[in-house]
Amino acid sequence: MDGAAVFAAIAPVFIAQYNGISLTFGDVIIISFTAILSSIGSAAVPGAGFAVLLLVLKSIGLPDQGISFLVAVDWLMDRFRTMVNVASDCLVVGVVSHYTKLPPRDTSETQSEPLRQEQEMLESDLV
Structure with missing residues (x-):
């Protein structure tokens, strides 16, 4: 949710400038931390950015x-x-x-195993 965090950090600065309020360095730090922490817990659905934005605005009293x-x-x-x-x-x-340097999985083997097991179960009348 990096996009929501960036939006929740930039939008309060815009709103403060629109209302003629100057932010202190402490306000900017609070905005940043609140935006990051609230974006971690927000839902990944359209429109969730405004809930995060309102939370950030209320955290510094804008x-x-x-x-x-x-x-x-x-x-x-x-x-x-x-x-x-x-x-x-x-x-x-x-x-x-x-950094993990794991080889890619062979999808042909992993996708055919359930079908093979199911076919064996059908042949032995277990299903």
Whole structure:
């Protein structure tokens, strides 16, 4: 959920600027940690980013005015959040595969074994 974490960290800064509120360094740190931790626990469904965003806004006391601007373009931003999520998942799979150096599984053997066992059960009248 990297895309949701980035969205939940950038959107409060936009909302603070929209409302004319300047953020302190501590506010930015709280926004970052809250965005990261809440994105870990959020559901991977469309629209979950706003629940995370509201949680982050309330953590530092920002008003929720300005979310309507984000709602208007969320259909486009959601595509980019999903793209970031998928790209980061693929990157992690590639890194783990590189460092574990496990050979790829032979799918022909693993997929045919249940069929072979089922055929043997049918032949011996166990089913």
